Amino acid sequence: MFRTALRNVLAHKGRLLMTTLAVMLGTAFVAGTLVFTDTLASALRSQNSKSYTDIAVTVSDREAVARSYDHGSKAHTGPTLTEDTRKAVAALPGVADVRGVVSGFAGIADKKGALIGNGFSTTGTNYVPAADGTDPRYPLVEGRGPKNATEIALDAKTAEKGGYKVGDTVRVAVNGPVMELKLTGTLRTNDPRVVAGGSLAAFDSATAQQLYLSPGRFGELDVKAKPGTDDSALLAAVKQTVPHGDNLDARTGRELADKQDRMIQQGTKGISTALLVFAGIALFVGIFIIANTFTMLVAQRTKELALLRAIGASRKQITRSVKIEAALVGLTASVAGLVAGIGIAAGLQALLNGPLEANLPDGPLVIAPSTVIAALAVGVLVTLVAAWLPARRASRIAPVAAMSSAEQPATQKSLVVRNTIGLVFALAGAAGLAAGASNKEVKLVGAGAGALLIGVFVLTPLLSRPLIALFAPLLRGLYGTPGRLAKENAIRNPRRTATTASALTIGVTLITALTVVGASVNKAVDKATASDLKADFTVTMQNYSMLSPEVAAQIAKAPGVSAMSVERTVPVTTGGNGANGSHGADGSDGPDGSDTEWLTAVDAATIDQLATVKVKEGAADALKQGKLLVNSGSDGSTRYKVGDTLAVTYPDGTKGSLTVGGVLDSSTSLTGIVAPDAVVGPHAAPGTGPNRVLVKGTDGPTEKLKQALRDATGGNPLIAVKGEKDIKAENRQIVTGILNMMYGLLGMSVVIAVLGVVNTMAMSVFERRREIGMLRAIGLDRLGIRRMVRLESLLIALFGGLVGVVLGIVVAWAGLRTLADTFKGITTEVPPLQILGFLLAAAVVGLVAALWPAYKAAKMDILGAIKSE
Template identity: 75%
Template sequence: MFRTALRNVLAHKGRLLMTTLAVMLGTAFVAGTLVFSDTFGNALRTQNSKSYTDIAVTVSDNGAVGPGYDHGARADDGPHLTEETRTKVAALPGAAEARGVVSGFAGIADRKGALIGNGFSTTGTNYVPGADGTDPRYPLVEGRGPKNAGEIALDTRTADKGGFKVGDTVRVAVNGPVMELRLTGTLHTNDPRVQAGGSLAAFDTATAQRLYLSPGRFAELDVKAKPGTDDAALLAAVRQAVPQGDSIEARTGRELAAEQERMIEQGTKFLTTFLLGFAGIALFVGIFIIANTFSMLVAQRTRELALLRAVGATRRQITRSVLVEALLVGLTASVAGLLAGIGIAIGLKAVLNGPMEANLPDGPLIVAPATVVTAIAVGVLVTVLAAWLPARRASRIAPVAAMSSAEQPATQKSLLVRNTIGLLCSLAGAGALAAGVGGKQVKLVGLGAGALLIGVFVLTPLLSRPLIALIAPLLRTLYGTPGKLAKENAVRNPRRTAATASALTIGVTLITSLTVIGASVNQALDKENASDLRADYTVAMSNGSMLSAELAPAIAKAPGVTATSVVRGVPVKTAGAGQDNEWLTSVDGATIDRVYKLTVKEGAADALQQGKLLVGPYAVEHDGYRLGQTLAVTYPDGTRGSLTVGGILAENSALGNVLVPDALAGPHATPGSGVDKVLVKGSGGATAELKQALRDATGGNPLISVKGDADVKAESRSMVTGLLNMMYGLLGMSVVIAVLGVVNTMAMSVFERRREIGMLRAIGLDRLGIRRMVRLESLLIALFGGLVGVGLGILVAWAGLRTLRDSFKGLTTVVPPVQTLGFLLAAAAIGLLAALWPARRASRLDILESIKSE
C-alpha cells in the first residue's frame, strides 16, 4: 500500500501542486518567523553583552531629572551623584575607573531644519575621554571628541543622514534655544535607541551637565573593576561610598545585563507569538485547500479505490494509503517551506535595514534545530490532519463502486448532521457575542466571535445555494447559457463550494474587521481632536519633554497671533480633596476661552479670570470637589496658598480635571520646568504663514512641533493606517493561499468534468462559452466567500467596538462603503484571475477524447 500511495502521488503530482504550494507557504511563514526572531534576538543579546563588558558596577540616580524633563514635578531634594562622589568611588581599592554619565534628549537638524531620527530616540550624552583622549564607549571613526561648549560629536549614521562632515556647523536643540555647534568627530555606538533609528549627540561633560542636570551632577556612575576583583565585593564597597537615599541604586553589570537579556527575550517572544498568529491563519486557510484537494482526488479515484477493496484491501489500508500520500506531500512541502522561510528571514532583514531604515543589529543567521523540527512537523501535521476526513471517506467506498466511475455524492444524512452542528455552534456563538457586548466582556466577545465563525464555516454548504442564487440571475441575463451552467456547477457540490469559498472568507473576514475598526477609531480620534479645541495651532516638544517657558512670550508676539494660552501641569499638596497630591492644569485665565471651548455647568463662567478654579466631573464625583470650596495648597516651590472652586465644568477631552489660572500657579512651578504646550489662535486661521511665523518664533528648533487640527488628525490617522497596512501585509499570505485554493478547485473540477465539457462542446457550446462558464463559476464561488467574509467581518468588528465604548470616547461603528465594496470587487477579481488557467485548459480539451474519458 505504501508503494501504491507513492505511485499515486507521482501520478497526480500536477493536481497536488497547489496543495503543496499552500503547505509550503504556510510552513515558510512559520520557519521565516522563527529564523528571523532567533537571528534578531541573538544579535540583540550579542550587542547587549558588549554594552556591559567593562562595567562591574553601575550606580544610578533615579531622581536625576533636569530642566525640561520633570513635567512640573517637585524639586529633587534627595542625594545626588556628584564629581566628589565619582572621585570617591574611583579611589576604592577594587575600582580601576569610575566614569560619570549624563544623558537626555538632543535633536539634530538636517540642512533643511528637519529633525533627524524620531523625537523619542534622539539621545544626548557626555563624551568622557580617557588618557588617550578617546571614550571607549564610542569609538571614533573620524576627528576627535568635543572639548568645550561649542563642539559636538555625532554617530556616523546621523552625520550621513544630515550630510555633515567634520568641521561643519550643526544645529542642535534640547528644550531651549537652538545651538549652533561645530562637528569635531563622528563615532560608533551600540546604543539600542540609535540602532533603532535614533541619533546620538556627544557633548563635553560640563556642557552635558548644564543642559541635562546641573553643574557637577551625574545621572549614572559606571565602575570598572581591577583584575581579580569580585563584582559582589566591589558592589558592597560602592554602596558604602555613594550617598544613601531612595533615588540612589547600585547594581552589578551582570545584573543589568541579565535584566536586559530578560527584556530582549520577552520582546522577541512577543514578536514571535505575534507573527506566528498570522502564520497560523495562513495554515488554517491551507487546511481547507488540503481537505478539498484530497476529497476531490478520492472522488475522482472512486473506481480505483473500489478495485483495491475488491482485491482484498481493508478499510484501514485504504485510509493509510491516503494518509501516506498526505504525509509525502506534507514532508516535501515542509522541506521546501523551510528553505523558503530562511530566504524570507534574510529578505525581511534586508528590507527592514534598507528601505525601512530599521537599523537592526548585525549578526549571523540562526537556523536552530528546533526551527527545522517545528517547521517540518507543523507542515506534515497540518497536511495529515486535513487529509484525515477524506481518507476516512475513501475507506467507506464499497467494492461494488468499481463498476462505476461516478463520484459518490454526499449523503443527505451527513449534510443534515453538519448543518445541525453548524446551527448549534452559530447560535451558541451569537449568544456569547450578545452577552459579551451587553456585559462589555472582551474575552466573552472573543469566544463568541470564534464560535460564530466556526459555526458559519460549518454552515457554508447550506448558505451557498441561497447566496449564489442572488447573483445567478444577473449572470444568466448577461451571459445566457454559460451563466446558467456556471450557477448549476457552483451549487452542484455544496461541500466543495463551501470549502473553496471558506479559505477566501477567512481572509476577507479579518481584513474587513480591521478596516471597520480602523475607520471607527479614526473617526473617534478626529472627534476627540476637534471637539473643543479652538486654537489654530499647538506648539509643543515632539519628544514629550517640556517646552521652555521662555518661548511662550515669543510665541505670543509672533506675527498673526491674536491669542495664546500656556498649558502646564503643576503638582500641589492638598488635603482638601481627600488626597495628599493633586495635579492642577495651569492655563491663561484671560485667553483660554479663545483657544479652547470651556462649558461651565455651574458657577461663574469667568472663574479663571477671577482667580478661581474650574473643576471637571471626575474631580467632583471621585475627589469630592464642590462649588465654593476653598483649598489650602502647597506649591512645588514650598509656597502656601488657598484656591477656591469657582465653577463646575462639563467633560473636556484635552485639559485636566482641575484648571487654575497660570497667573497664580505659574510663578510657583518648579524653576525651569517649562510648559506642556502653548495653544495659539491666529487672525487668519491656520495658514502656512502663521505656522512658519511660529517656527521662526521658536528659533527653528527641530524638536518643537507646530501642529494644526489637520496635522493632529493626519498624525493620528497615520499611526492607525500604518498598523493596518502591516496587518494587511501579514494577512496577505492567507489571501494568496486562498487564491491557490480557487485555482486548485477549478483545475481539478475541469479534469473531473472532462466528459461533461466534451458533451457541451459536441452539442454546440464553443470554446469561448466553455471559458466563460468556468470563469463565471469561479466568480460565483469567490463572490460567495467575499459576501460571507464581509458580513462576518462587520459583525465581529461591531461586537469588539461595543466593548470599548466606555474607554474610548465617541467610538461608534463606521463601515467605510468604498473599502467594503472594494473588498467584494477584489474577491470577484480573485475569482476571475484564478480561473484563467483552468478556463483556458477546459476550452482546449479534445472533444472526442473528453467524451471517451471516464
C-alpha cells in the first residue's frame, strides 16, 4: 500500500501542485515567524548584554528618573545620589570606577525646525569622559565630547537625519526654552530606544544635572568592578554605603541584564503569537484546499479503489494509503515551506532595516531545532487532518458501487445531519454575538463569532444553490448557453463549491470586519474631536509629558489668540467624602487612610469657549464660582453629588475645601473631576506645568495662528501644535497603519484561497473532460468552453466573497458594541465603496484563477476527451 500511495503521488503531481503550494505557504509563514522572532530576540539580547558588559552594580534613584522624564512629577522626598555618594562608592574595595548618570528627554530639531525621531525616544544624557577623554558608553565617530553648557554631541544617525556636521549649531529643547548649542562630535550607542529610530543628545555632566535634576545630583550610579571582584559581595557593600530610602534601588548588572532579557523574551513572544495567529488562519484556509483536493482525487479514482478492495485490500489499508499520500505531500511541502520561511525571515529583516527604516539590531539568522520540528510537524499534521475525511470516505466505497459510478453522491441522511449541525452552530454563534454585544463582553463576542463562522461553513452547501441562483438571470442574459452551463456546474456539487468558496470566505470575512471596525473608529474619533473640542489648536508635548510652566504665559501673548485655557492634572489628598465616603479615582489610599483624587484644572472663565461643558445637574457656571464639576461617566453614574464637599490637601501641603457644583454630561470632553485652575493651580507641585493648552484664535484655525503659537513657544521641537485636522489625520494614520499591517498579514490566506480556486477548477476540468468533449462535439466552440469555466469560477468566488462580506459586517457590529465605553457614540459604519471593492476583488480572483483551467479545457482534444472515462 505504501508503494501504491507513492505511485499515486507521483502520478498526480500536477493535481497535487496547488495543495503542496498551499501547505508550503502556510508552513513558510509559521517557519518565517519563528525564525524572525528568534533572530530578533537573539539580536536584542546581544545588544542588551553589551549595555551591561562593564557594569557590576547599578544604584538608581526612582524619583530622580521620574523627574528627569517628567518635570510635572512630585517633588523629591527621599535621599539623593550626589557626587559625595559617588566618591564614597568609588572608595570601596574592588571598585574600579563609578559613573554618575543623568538622563531625560531631549528634542533635536532638524534644520527646518521639525523634531527628529518621535517624542518617546528623544533621549538626553551626560557625557562622562574617562582618563583618555572619551566615554566608553558612547564611542566617538567624529569630533569629541561636550565640555561645557554651550556644546552637545549627537548620535551619528540623528546627526545624519538632521543634516548636521561637527561645528554646526543644533537647536535642542528639554523642558524649557530652546537652546542653540555647538555640535562637537558624533557618537555610537547601543541604547535600544536610539537604535529603534530615536535620538541621543549628550551634554556635559554639569549641564545635564542642571537641565534634568539639580546641580551635583545623579539619577543613577554605575559601578565597574576590578577583575576578580564578586558582584554579589560588591552589591552588599554598595548597599551599606549609599543612603537608605525607598526611592533608591541597588542591583547587580547581571540582574538588570536578566530582567531586560525577560522583557525582550516576553515582547518577542507577543510578536510571535500575533504572527502565528495569522499563520494559523493561512493554514486553516489551506485545510479547505487539501480536503477538496483529496476528495476530488478519491472521487476520480473510485474504480481504482474498487479494484483494490476487490483483490483483498481492507478498509484500513485504503484509508492508510490515502493518509500516506497526504503525509508524503505534507512532508514535501513542509520541507519546502521551512526553506521558504527562512528566506522570508531574512527578507523581512532586510526590509525592516532597509526601506522601512525600523532600525532593528542586526544579527545572524537563528534557526532553532524547535523551529524545524514545529514547521515540519505543523505541515504534515494539517495535511493529515484535512485528508482524514476523504480517506474515511474512500474506505467506505463498496467495490460494486464504486465500479458503477465515478462519484458517489451524498446521501440524504448525511445532508440532513450536516445541515442540522450547521444550523445549531449558527444559531449558537448568533446568540453569542448578540449576548456579547449587549453585555460588552469581548470573549463572548469572539466565541460567538467562531461558532457562527463554523455554522455558516457547514451550511455553505445549502446556501450555495439559492445565492448562486441570484446571478443566473444575469449570466443567461449576457452569455447565453455558457452562462447557463456555468451556473449548473457551480451548483452540481454543492459540497465542492462550498469548500472552495469557504477558503475565500475566511479572508474576506476578516478583511471586511477589520475595515468596518476601522471606519467606525475613525468616524467616532472624528465626531468626538469635532463636537467636544471647540479649540482651534491644542498645544502639547510630543512625548505627552507636562509642558513647562512658562508656556501658558507665552501662548497668552501670541498674536491672534482670543481665548486660551490650561489643562493640568493635579493630585490632591482627601479625607473622604462626607456624603458617600468614596475612594479616590485610582483607588489608592493615603498614609492615614485618606484617598487620592486627580483633579483636571482648567481656566473657569474661558473653558466653555474651548471645550464642550454640558451640565446635566447643578450650576452651569460652577467653575466660575470656584466649585467642581464631575463627569458622570459612560454609565451615567457619579461618585459625587451636587453639594458634596471634599476636604483636600494640595501637593504643596496647603489644606482646603472644594464643593461639587455640577455634574457633567458624559458626552463632554472633560473627564473626571474638573476644578478651576485659579483655585488649584497655585498649589501644584513646584515646576509643574500644564498637560496641554487649548487655544482659540480671533480668525479661527489659520496657519498664521499656528505659526504664531510655534514662535511664541520658541520653536521648541518637543512642542506640538495641533488643530482639528491634525488630530483627525493623526488618529486616522494610526488606524490606517494597523489596518494595512493586518491586510498584509491576511494576504497570505487570500493567496492560498486563490490557489484553492485554481486547483478546484483545474481538477474539475480534468474530471469533466468527457463532458467538455461532448459539448465541443455538439457545437460549443473554444471561446464558449473558456467562458463557461471562467464564469463558473467567477460564481464560486462571488459566492465566497458575498458570504464573507455579510459575516464580516455582522462580526464587526458585535465587536464594535464592546467598544461603546471607549469611543463615545460609536456606530457601525459600513464603507460602501470599500465593500464593493472587496466583491470586485473576489470577482477578479475568480477570473484570474480560471485562466489556466479555462485554457486547458479549450485546448482539449475532442475525440480524446469523449473516449476518456
